[in-house]
Amino acid sequence: MQHSPNNVVNVDAQAPQSEAIDRAAVILRSGGLVAFPTETVYGLGAHALDPAAVRKIFAAKDRPGWDPLIVHVNSVAMALSLAEAIPALFDQLATTFWPGPLTLVVNKAGCVPDEVTAGRATVALRMPRHPVATALLAAAQLPIAAPSANRFGRPSPTCAGHVCEDLGDRVDLILDAGPTPLGVESTVLDLTQSPPAILRPGGVSHEALTAVLGHVSIAGSVADAVAAQGLAAPGMTLKHYAPRTAIELFDGAPEDVARQLQARCEQLRQSGRKFGVLNNQIDSDHFARTLFAQLREFDAAGVAVILCVLPPPAGIGLAVRDRLKRAAGRGDQS
Ligand code: TXA
Ligand code: MG
Numbered sequence: 001m002q003h004s005p006n007n008v009v010n011v012d013a014q015a016p017q018s019e020a021i022d023r024a025a026v027i028l029r030s031g032g033l034v035a036f037p038t039e040t041v042y043g044l045g046a047h048a049l050d051p052a053a054v055r056k057i058f059a060a061k062d063r064p065g066w067d068p069l070i071v072h073v074n075s076v077a078m079a080l081s082l083a084e085a086i087p088a089l090f091d092q093l094a095t096t097f098w099p100g101p102l103t104l105v106v107n108k109a110g111c112v113p114d115e116v117t118a119g120r121a122t123v124a125l126r127m128p129r130h131p132v133a134t135a136l137l138a139a140a141q142l143p144i145a146a147p148s149a150n151r152f153g154r155p156s157p158t159c160a161g162h163v164c165e166d167l168g169d170r171v172d173l174i175l176d177a178g179p180t181p182l183g184v185e186s187t188v189l190d191l192t193q194s195p196p197a198i199l200r201p202g203g204v205s206h207e208a209l210t211a212v213l214g215h216v217s218i219a220g221s222v223a224d225a226v227a228a229q230g231l232a233a234p235g236m237t238l239k240h241y242a243p244r245t246a247i248e249l250f251d252g253a254p255e256d257v258a259r260q261l262q263a264r265c266e267q268l269r270q271s272g273r274k275f276g277v278l279n280n281q282i283d284s285d286h287f288a289r290t291l292f293a294q295l296r297e298f299d300a301a302g303v304a305v306i307l308c309v310l311p312p313p314a315g316i317g318l319a320v321r322d323r324l325k326r327a328a329g330r331g332d333q334s
Pocket of ligand 2: 147148156
């Protein structure tokens with residue numbers, strides 16, 4: 001991987017060096033862009049209360065203006081300063097799951113620029129737990145707006161090399177702390193609906209949320225979201241997290257899937273087409289951690305098609321299924 005020496009700095013993932021963190025904090029405070037690791041994926045950060053800085057995120061990613069950003073905070077007090085009419089469940093969820101991979105959608109306070117929320121009345125908030133993200137928030141002393149640090153529509157970056165690949169010198173500084181521990185993005189939970197609704201499954205499982213909240217709905221299929229004109233979930237674009245290569249999905253009882261997969265592999269071998277296989281039904285955590293890197297590797301290898309066996313829809317498996325279905329251009333979240 002070609003790291004441009006000027007804008008990539010190595011930092012220790014557990015005890016990040018303060019010089020690097022301070023340099024990044026200065027950039028953020030002066031309206032620049034910093035890519036940094038979180039426990040889920042790398043984020044592309046900017047000062048969340050500086051509209052010009054936030055616009056740079058959209059430009060760097062080629063992200064359409066209608067897709068709102070997550071704001072990262074390092075305290076519940078900072079979160080509350082960005083929100084209004086805080087729902088009763090907010091405290092309980094923050095206490096249980098923050099810092100961690102849970103994003104809470106609440107009504108926004110007046111200080112949050114329209115650039116961050118794409119003109120919406122709500123804002124998505126999350127307190128990350130990766131030591132580098134935590135240190136950066138503490139040093140910068142500001143809320144950081146940060147989407148995943150990939151070019152729009154590409155798989156999310158799980159290492160600094162992916163960020164370089166997609167954004168190169170469009171970002172002022174990249175903090176490289178190695179691969180991210182979870183590998184898929186945070187769970188986005190809409191608290192403005194009752195019961196709360198998962199808009200995007202992610203690092204905090206449906207089961208874990210249900211244990212705390214009793215009932216949590218899962219937002220319907222992409223088709224439904226599109227039919228509702230994206231009002232429920234702006235991120236549910238049909239083709240998302242997409243590698244360049246075509247994807248074929250295999251789902252169902254393990255014996256059936258094994259038979260179908262074998263038949264398809266044989267067919268592709270005979271036709272002389274190069275293909276990749278993603279099959280990890282045993283360990284969904286590992287599947288999540290390696291998913292985006294593998295999609296990028298198959299792209300780079302120039303395979304004609306990627307055959308993916310969906311993991312069971314339990315725990316983080318639900319998030320892996322969601323990303324694979326979106327990558328394949330199909331969107332329900334089961
Ligand atoms: O793990 C993560 O969440 C990573 C790291 C960097 O924190 N961030 C991330 O951001 O995945 P992004 O922008 O790639 O995805 C944010 C998702 C999008 O689907 C977006 O539409 C949704 O959150 N979102 C943001 N603000 C929202 C809002 N006000 N209402 C509903 N959905 C919102
Ligand atoms: Mg993203």
